[in-house]
Amino acid sequence: MESTKTAMEAFEKLEKVGEGTYGKVYRARERATGRIIALKKTKLHEDDEGVPPTTLREISILRMLSRDPHVVNNQIEMPLTKSNRLLDVKQGVNKDGKTVLYLVFEYMETDLKKFIRSFRQTGENIQPNVVKCLMYQLCKGVAFCHAHGVLHRDLKPHNLLMDKKTLILKIADLGLARAFTLPIKKYTHEILTLWYRAPEVLLGATHYSTAVDMWSVGCIFAELVTKTALFAGDSELQQLLHIFRLLGTPNEEIWPGVSKLKDWHEYPQWKPKPISTCVPNLDEDGLNLLSQMLEYEPSKRISAKKAMEHPYFDDLDKTHL
The missing domain is CATH 1.10.510.10 (Transferase(Phosphotransferase) domain 1)
Known part of the structure; x- marks a missing residue:
């Protein structure tokens, strides 16, 4: 997992599109490719040793569901899972010194x-x-x-x-x-x-x-x-x-x-x-x-x-x- 600085250099936040129990979701642009992605920012509790089990569970489930073979339709690559693909996970530290995870998903309009x-x-x-x-x-x-x-x-x-x-x-x-x-x-x-x-x-x-x-x-x-x-x-x-x-x-x-x-x-x-x-x-x-x-x-x-x-x-x- 990369540092927050690298994560924020890699993506440009465009707008906040949602907020829930698990953190904020932003529409963002991947600087290297110009691809629009959804960036889910999740704070981790300070007193946890490493990443909390709930977050690890979510990541492992998403990774497993994203591994399915792909089909191509209208030049859009999409998984047969019909679940929103987890593209990447990045970890870092915010200005308060707390660990932050960024889950990078494909963006749907x-x-x-x-x-x-x-x-x-x-x-x-x-x-x-x-x-x-x-x-x-x-x-x-x-x-x-x-x-x-x-x-x-x-x-x-x-x-x-x-x-x-x-x-x-x-x-x-x-x-x-x-x-x-x-x-x-x-x-x-x-x-x-x-x-x-x-x-x-x-x-x-x-x-x-x-x-x-x-x-x-x-x-x-x-x-x-x-x-x-x-x-x-x-x-x-x-x-x-x-x-x-x-x-x-x-x-x-x-x-x-x-x-x-x-x-x-x-x-x-x-x-x-x-x-x-x-x-x-x-x-x-x-x-x-x-x-x-x-x-x-x-x-x-x-x-x-x-x-x-x-x-x-x-x-x-x-x-x-």
Whole structure:
């Protein structure tokens, strides 16, 4: 890893494009090539001996996911992983004497949240073939992560980067990702984004797996079609009630073991409605796939790999996806 001086000589910061728990993200230019990149600056705690395990975990996951073979499409080299590539890591010391890491990523001009918002503002719908193209890439990226033992755990439109011209979509922000082993470790659920959070997590399940990502994928699918979040709760209880109102209140018959989950209570009883009532612009194959992503019982929820084989995608040209 190089010094901060070398890192800052190598890149010219252009603008801050984001800030979160893990640090600031800048759009920057690589001086040697003129290439635009995303620079993620992460401070390391002074009392840590070396790089904190959480940062090492993120870097190792990103490096592993960036090693996949590449395909070339429209002169853009892109990994089959559909995850935002980690190009380089640089380490140094800031003016306060604290260790700083710079993670260098490929730069994507927008994200799915902004893309959806732009259609909401114009009042237009996102074309069905565009929804299909983006969803296939999302399933492919999630399938790749899962095949390599990685859960994302925070999939949401904001974390899906894309190029509007080519419609290339890539999964970003694997900062919360966990490599999972069998048996599945216990995970805390506070960090997951509420609107895309799976019901088992909302109900306090501590052992969960790839199905949590697929619930999020389903919520994103519906949002691409309607331009509105499917379940927009402002608390964990409200989030559950939004889900129950559409899909029906679960019980032991529908979802064996649900009443044994830590945060289960007696809830108002709703009967399930057809998903088409909330997602009216989706065709029959799309509704079938969405319903399989929003299965209550995690073991019955469709996997990302199986989702890619669903008839909904049969008429999509997958040559460059």
